[in-house]
Amino acid sequence: MTRSSGWPAPRLERVLLGPMRAALLEASFETGLLHALARTGGRPRRPDELARRARISGAGAALLLAGLQELGWARRGGGGWSLTPLGRTELAAGAGALRGALDLTCALNWRLFPMLRRAARKGGAVVPRQLAREAEARRVAALSTLAGAAVAPAAAGLRQILGAGGLRRWLDVGAGAGRLSFGLLRRFPRAMAVLVDRPHVVRSSRRGAPAVVAERVRWRPGDILERSWGREFDAILLSQVLSEAPDLDDWFARAAAALRPAGVLLVHDTFAGRRGFPLALQALLMLLGPRPPRRAADVMRALQRNRFQVVRKQRPTRWTQLWLARLRR
Numbered sequence: 437m438t439r440s441s442g443w444p445a446p447r448l449e450r451v452l453l454g455p456m457r458a459a460l461l462e463a464s465f466e467t468g469l470l471h472a473l474a475r476t477g478g479r480p481r482r483p484d485e486l487a488r489r490a491r492i493s494g495a496g497a498a499l500l501l502a503g504l505q506e507l508g509w510a511r512r513g514g515g516g517w518s519l520t521p522l523g524r525t526e527l528a529a530g531a532g533a534l535r536g537a538l539d540l541t542c543a544l545n546w547r548l549f550p551m552l553r554r555a556a557r558k559g560g561a562v563v564p565r566q567l568a569r570e571a572e573a574r575r576v577a578a579l580s581t582l583a584g585a586a587v588a589p590a591a592a593g594l595r596q597i598l599g600a601g602g603l604r605r606w607l608d609v610g611a612g613a614g615r616l617s618f619g620l621l622r623r624f625p626r627a628m629a630v631l632v633d634r635p636h637v638v639r640s641s642r643r644g645a646p647a648v649v650a651e652r653v654r655w656r657p658g659d660i661l662e663r664s665w666g667r668e669f670d671a672i673l674l675s676q677v678l679s680e681a682p683d684l685d686d687w688f689a690r691a692a693a694a695l696r697p698a699g700v701l702l703v704h705d706t707f708a709g710r711r712g713f714p715l716a717l718q719a720l721l722m723l724l725g726p727r728p729p730r731r732a733a734d735v736m737r738a739l740q741r742n743r744f745q746v747v748r749k750q751r752p753t754r755w756t757q758l759w760l761a762r763l764r765r
Contacts, residue, residue, distance in 0.1 A: 443510065455545040460503040462538040465546075467492045469500050473510060473519050474527055480516030496586045497594070500517030537578055537755065572576035576637070578675045580613040586675065586752040587619030587702050593748050593760045594620075594671060597700055603627050607669045607682040607694060609660045609687075613641050614653070621649040628652040632660060660687055676756075684738035692742050692763055701744055703759040704752070707732040732757070 445578045472489035473481070481489075501517050502508035509523035517607050519527070526534065527670035527709050608617045611631035621629060633641070635657035642655045656663075672691045681687045691701050708729040739746065744761040752758050 440659070442762065449489050455542075457503075457507060458474070458538060458541050458545060460511075461502065462542045463474065463600060464504060464509075465499065466502050466540065467496070469497060470504075470509075470523075471526065473517065473523070476518060478515035478518055480512075482516045484515060489648045490568075494620055534753075537581075537677070539574065539578065539602060545625075578610050579601055580615040582706075582753060582756055583612070583616040583675050583704070584619060586616060586756065586758055587623070589750045589752050589758055590673075590702060590704070591620055591623040592615065593750070593758070594700060594702070595746065597618075597760060598670060598698070601626075602671050602698070606630070606671040606673060607632065607660075608663065608673040608675070608692075610675070610680065611641070611673075612637060616675050617653070618646055618649050621652055628654065630654045632656045632658060634658075640725070660690050660694075667694065667696050669694050669699060670696055671700045671702055673702045673704070677701070677736065678705050678735060679728065683740060684730070684735065688738055688742035692744070695763065698736065699761075699763070701739075701761045703735065703739075704756060705730065705735070706755050707757060 455478060468490040471487060472486045472662070475489070482496050483501060484494055486501070487494045490497065492500075500715065501510055501512075504523070506518055508525065510517055511520050533563075565643075604627050606617070606620075606627070606629050608614070608629055608631045611617060611633050614631055617629040617631055621627060629652065631638075631653060632655075638655045638657045642653075645653050674687070678684065678687075688701075695701065704742065706729055708731045736746065741759055743764045745764050746759050746761045748758075748760040750758045
């Protein structure tokens with residue numbers, strides 16, 4: 437089997453069983469069974485004890501444990517069940533981000549992917565309006581979870597580059613639910629943030645700002661290109677929005693013009709490529725209408741064309757990369 441666009445050829449078994457495995461893993465999260473396993477301290481626990489901790493039936497626990505064993509996340513031995521090293525590693529890498537991705541994936545596996553056939557015949561996205569709104573809400577929630585996982589490394593990187601008092605005001609482009617900015621505002625108590633997104637997103641998200649940071653948040657409906665910002669920001673955040681940029685050079689040029697001389701551009705995204713989005717999620721994005729994810733090399737070249745130099749790279753989750761860039765003088 438040949439490879440296309442850098443993607444490894446999918447095995448038939450993965451195609452057939454992938455949705456079921458995702459649903460099983462989501463059920464293990466939602467019922468609390470995975471957390472019950474994680475709290476055992478590595479010691480095997482009897483299935484009835486795990487069922488009691490998770491408040492599920494014994495039969496349900498047996499079903500989920502057998503599935504987790506098949507996935508390589510749980511093992512039986514010593515009179516009970518425990519997490520495998522793989523299971524512990526996956527949970528430690530970011531349970532919240534994984535849970536958000538599973539919630540989105542399972543909802544779409546059963547409801548949206550069957551529409552691909554109709555979309556292929558008609559040549560475009562044919563998702564019913566109500567379902568598209570639901571998919572968008574789940575997508576925003578999943579991206580919000582990923583943004584939450586980026587708060588700590590983003591704060592550490594910005595503090596290292598700008599200094600403890602150097603981050604006073606930033607612009608969050610495509611802020612969504614505002615999770616990244618809210619987390620940063622808690623870590624920089626004297627800073628304020630301007631959050632920009634589409635009007636309907638701003639209307640729904642501004643009500644969700646935590647009271648502890650609400651007074652330091654300014655919401656602006658629109659786009660980074662829709663107004664002249666002036667050189668007033670110490671940082672500009674672009675979290676999970678590059679696929680929506682019609683032209684990366686326009687966005688980066690406007691960001692460069694809005695940054696103070698020592699400012700920082702933060703890029704947090706999931707890039708396409710062999711280690712990026714699975715092929716199925718690329719198909720989903722094309723079904724819903726947005727452009728597929730950007731390739732890391734294309735983003736890097738656009739940054740360089742606009743005089744940005746990446747000075748720090750991290751992986752907050754297995755799906756996302758966090759870049760911090762400064763303007764070359």
